[in-house]
Amino acid sequence: MTEATSTSKINKPRQTIGEGPRTRLALIAVALVFLALMLIAPLVVVFFEAFSRGLGVYIDALAMPDTMSALQLTLLVAAIAVPANLVFGVAASWAIAKFEFKGKSFLLTLIDLPFAVSPVVSGLVFVLLFGANSVLGPWLADMGIQVLFAVPGIVIATIFITFPFVARELIPLMQQQGSSEEEAAVSLGAGGWRTFFLVTLPNVKWGLLYGVLLCNARAMGEFGAVSVVSGHIRGQTNTLPLHIEILYNDNKAAAAFAVASLLAMLALLTLAVKTLLEARFAGSLAAQRRH
Amino acid sequence: MTAAAPDRARRTSWRRRSVLPGFNLALGYTLAYLSLIVLIPLAALAIRSASLGWTEFWAIATDPRIVASLQLSFGAAILAAIVNTVFGVIVAWVLVRYRFPGRRWLDAAVDLPFALPTAVAGIALATLYAPNGPFGAFLEGVFGVKVGFTSLGVVVALIFVGLPFVVRTVQPVLEEIDRETEEVSATLGAGRLRTVTRVIMPGLLPAILTGFALSFARGVGEYGSVIFIANNLPFQSEIAPLLIVIKLEEHNYAGATAIASIMLVISFAMLFVINLLQAWSRKWFGHD
Numbered sequence: 001m002t003e004a005t006s007t008s009k010i011n012k013p014r015q016t017i018g019e020g021p022r023t024r025l026a027l028i029a030v031a032l033v034f035l036a037l038m039l040i041a042p043l044v045v046v047f048f049e050a051f052s053r054g055l056g057v058y059i060d061a062l063a064m065p066d067t068m069s070a071l072q073l074t075l076l077v078a079a080i081a082v083p084a085n086l087v088f089g090v091a092a093s094w095a096i097a098k099f100e101f102k103g104k105s106f107l108l109t110l111i112d113l114p115f116a117v118s119p120v121v122s123g124l125v126f127v128l129l130f131g132a133n134s135v136l137g138p139w140l141a142d143m144g145i146q147v148l149f150a151v152p153g154i155v156i157a158t159i160f161i162t163f164p165f166v167a168r169e170l171i172p173l174m175q176q177q178g179s180s181e182e183e184a185a186v187s188l189g190a191g192g193w194r195t196f197f198l199v200t201l202p203n204v205k206w207g208l209l210y211g212v213l214l215c216n217a218r219a220m221g222e223f224g225a226v227s228v229v230s231g232h233i234r235g236q237t238n239t240l241p242l243h244i245e246i247l248y249n250d251n252k253a254a255a256a257f258a259v260a261s262l263l264a265m266l267a268l269l270t271l272a273v274k275t276l277l278e279a280r281f282a283g284s285l286a287a288q289r290r291h
Numbered sequence: 292m293t294a295a296a297p298d299r300a301r302r303t304s305w306r307r308r309s310v311l312p313g314f315n316l317a318l319g320y321t322l323a324y325l326s327l328i329v330l331i332p333l334a335a336l337a338i339r340s341a342s343l344g345w346t347e348f349w350a351i352a353t354d355p356r357i358v359a360s361l362q363l364s365f366g367a368a369i370l371a372a373i374v375n376t377v378f379g380v381i382v383a384w385v386l387v388r389y390r391f392p393g394r395r396w397l398d399a400a401v402d403l404p405f406a407l408p409t410a411v412a413g414i415a416l417a418t419l420y421a422p423n424g425p426f427g428a429f430l431e432g433v434f435g436v437k438v439g440f441t442s443l444g445v446v447v448a449l450i451f452v453g454l455p456f457v458v459r460t461v462q463p464v465l466e467e468i469d470r471e472t473e474e475v476s477a478t479l480g481a482g483r484l485r486t487v488t489r490v491i492m493p494g495l496l497p498a499i500l501t502g503f504a505l506s507f508a509r510g511v512g513e514y515g516s517v518i519f520i521a522n523n524l525p526f527q528s529e530i531a532p533l534l535i536v537i538k539l540e541e542h543n544y545a546g547a548t549a550i551a552s553i554m555l556v557i558s559f560a561m562l563f564v565i566n567l568l569q570a571w572s573r574k575w576f577g578h579d
Contacts, residue, residue: 018388020483027389028391032397035397039403049415087320088320088325091316095318101306113333116508120512120533124539125336126332127539156328160329179309183311186310191312220408221408224515227514248519260415271399271406
């Protein structure tokens, strides 16, 4: 049909076959409009609404004591959940990527389980486990430990939700790199930890960083699971996303969006670092392909 | 080390021998942590729903309000996954095949729903699609369609959260596809449309189905972005996860557990069917 030997500006790489220039433009336009309406517009609205009542309202919303305590709790939860899942991700990817054993794909499926479970169901699971009419709940309460409607419950639910992130990033990367470098290091006399820190870690550090960033973004932004286990006690068990919900339902939309803009900026930062890392990765991958 | 080698090989015949250390520690820690955080808690849910008893479970499962919420959650998730599949494939195609100014920005933007907290997305979408919001007023004025605070709003929210799954599963496969088969097809006289539908699409089908399944599974369980844009009326725009939250607030643990287990069983069953479809299409069209 329209086998254009492309002279159009849109098409830089050399192509002998492909769609005609009109089809190209139409497809690009469809993609651009769809992403602009579905993804970019909601992001723009967050910042627009946050500043809609002026800078004063914005700063007041952030300086509210409830916002401050929600921010502190969110940072605390992420500071526990992310390192916990980081250690797990490293251990799991070492076992899965560097060794061959039976049941590996089943183990991978189990690691992905939290992605398949609704956030609300994840929260429910911990309510059933630690609630008043469970086995563990009263026993822990006797020892003076409250899990549900308190910080420990929020931390555990967040760990569950963000469980696969680091492992998911690291496993394919480490599988792709193989284990010959580590085997060389070990046969030259390096110990296990030394091999890991001096050989493996430098090879996977950017993938590891990206996994940690994704894990962190989700840990700070988790809503459904945390909402179920938190009990919504203001100033005590409110994380930033729960605080946003309360402000929004109190008809304080500008304040809700002001707090939301903090999390939106975290999301933008995460995406920016990801894009930078990928540009770096693309360079090293291209170098590998040339050999 | 060499003296212990044959002994070790016999002991651990379920895995291939390796000179690398740390397998037992790494796997042991992985299994312990996995059990503690994921497996035991999920088992608690399974045990609790098994202890309900069949008659009680059936009474909850056939409650009209619960049936309506499940229908909405699964129906809206399927609709959103279809929309995401169509547009996700177009976006992936444009990102892989064409070069144009701003392509990198577009590529980065696709991940936004992964990074943006669902509550933030929820209030933003609710503001956009509310009757007095920019999109809501336009859609109602021009097409007479109400989106905000209706079941259609649920679909819009699920499109938002599910979009990256289709793009990110199709994109790498599209990058790997061998251009030469397309050239052969064109040389042999096939038109572009025929080449795309008969040569490229079959190879992409497993990735497309996977993207559809992931987008669907995410949509069924989604809560945060939906509850703000829907007005959450029973029988109209009340999703199943919200009904779980309501049952929990009423201290109706049996009801909450029953809804959760129905949701889990249906989503696992659908994912299983889609896995079979994928295996089938790989067998008939795939190269691996």
